[in-house]
Amino acid sequence: MNNIADNSLTARIDALPPLRLLVERMNMRAQKSLGQNFLFDLNLTRKIARSAGPLTGTTIEVGPGPGGLTRALLLEQATHVIAIEKDRRASEVLSSLLTSAGERLTLIEADALTSPIWEFGTAPRRIIANLPYNIATTLLIRWLKHANCFDSMTLMFQREVAERITARTGEATYGRLSVLTRWLADAKILFDVPASAFVPPPKITSSIVQIVPLRHPRYPCSQHSLEFITRTAFGQRRKMLRSSLKKINGEQLLAEAGIAPESRPQDIDIEKFCKLANLYEMASKTAC
Numbered sequence: 475m476n477n478i479a480d481n482s483l484t485a486r487i488d489a490l491p492p493l494r495l496l497v498e499r500m501n502m503r504a505q506k507s508l509g510q511n512f513l514f515d516l517n518l519t520r521k522i523a524r525s526a527g528p529l530t531g532t533t534i535e536v537g538p539g540p541g542g543l544t545r546a547l548l549l550e551q552a553t554h555v556i557a558i559e560k561d562r563r564a565s566e567v568l569s570s571l572l573t574s575a576g577e578r579l580t581l582i583e584a585d586a587l588t589s590p591i592w593e594f595g596t597a598p599r600r601i602i603a604n605l606p607y608n609i610a611t612t613l614l615i616r617w618l619k620h621a622n623c624f625d626s627m628t629l630m631f632q633r634e635v636a637e638r639i640t641a642r643t644g645e646a647t648y649g650r651l652s653v654l655t656r657w658l659a660d661a662k663i664l665f666d667v668p669a670s671a672f673v674p675p676p677k678i679t680s681s682i683v684q685i686v687p688l689r690h691p692r693y694p695c696s697q698h699s700l701e702f703i704t705r706t707a708f709g710q711r712r713k714m715l716r717s718s719l720k721k722i723n724g725e726q727l728l729a730e731a732g733i734a735p736e737s738r739p740q741d742i743d744i745e746k747f748c749k750l751a752n753l754y755e756m757a758s759k760t761a762c
Contacts, residue, residue: 480551486574487545494673496567497540511672512539513604518671519546522682525664526602526628532556532595536586536603536613540567543604548575556580556594586613592623599623604630607676611635611651614685619697621658621687628664628684636663636681643743649711650704657700657744659687695748699755704747707739714738719750727753 491499493514513519519542523529529552538544538557541564547555548571555578557568565581572579582589587609591601601624605613610631617627631639634647640661641648655661664682669675703719710718716725716735728735731749733742742750 483575483578484549487549487571490545490570490574493540493542493545496570511604511607511674511676513542513671514673515671516542516546516549518667519543520550521665522604522628522630523547523550523552523602525682525684526600526626529553529600531598531600531625534558534591534594534599534601534603536591536601537606538568538581539564539604541571543602544568544571544579547602548578552578554578554580554595556582556591558582558584558586558589558591558594560585587616592617592620597623598625600625601627601629603628607632607635614639614651615654615701618654618658622689624687626684626686628682630667630680631683632676633666633679633681636683639683639685644741646740648740650701650708653704653744653747654697654701655685657693657695657748658691659685661685693745693748695751696755699751700748703751703754704739707742707747707750711739715742722754723757727757 497512522543523546529547529550531553533547533552533555535544535547535555535557538559539561544555544557557579559581562583565583568581572581592599601617610629614629617624637647638649638651639655640663641652662684664684667680667682669677669679706722707715707718714736715728715733715738718724718739719727725735727750730753731746733746733750
């Protein structure tokens with residue numbers, strides 16, 4: 475029965491007008507203010523959808539735009555897609571797809587920056603999205619606070635940001651984003667997407683990153699304190715830690731954590747950053 479339903483949905487989606495034609499007909503041009511770059515190549519969007527694995531439960535898409543990736547998710551047999559879109563023009567462009575997909579596609583007109591997407595739908599949940607570049611890291615940090623609500627996140631970033639997310643200790647791109655992500659999850663770059671794949675084409679290469687949350691953080695630590703310590707340390711990444719952490723009694727914290735004061739933040743692994751964060755939190759409570 476499921477195969478019959480899937481075949482029927484595939485036929486209905488195949489019968490829809492091509493995305494590019496639909497966008498032109500409804501004059502839905504990508505808006506720079508919303509960080510929009512549309513994907514029309516169905517072979518590419520289906521590759522992105524497949525890279526996330528089986529699409530059971532709830533698949534959450536942020537910023538569907540005209541629905542290039544949305545169509546692919548449904549064609550790859552997503553059980554239920556919840557698409558969150560701030561651009562009100564999208565509801566008109568997506569109307570034919572919403573009709574074709576029926577209960578398998580829900581459109582929520584909302585801002586992802588303020589939406590509790592970790593509560594949407596039923597488990598297992600995953601996020602698959604071509605994120606607006608201008609808010610991508612903000613969204614990621616927000617979602618990491620609820621990482622255990624998701625089975626995975628398969629997300630599009632600028633290549634530079636993707637490298638920062640997946641970097642290891644000592645690498646040039648290792649930084650705050652690396653620590654916060656890899657403290658809670660495994661992360662890897664799956665493949666690159668050239669600028670030519672987008673409309674309009676951005677000036678950079680993009681990458682698909684897959685983030686798989688761990689059942690528990692790698693080390694016990696307060697997320698708030700870890701965010702503060704990494705922001706303070708990497709805010710002056712060329713300086714020694716005794717200088718960048720000076721305002722929070724860094725010399726003492728470093729000594730108690732067993733970290734050489736002349737170390738630079740890119741040389742400190744996640745475990746030691748967690749130690750610093752825990753010591754900072756204890757010192758803050760004592761001071762109060």
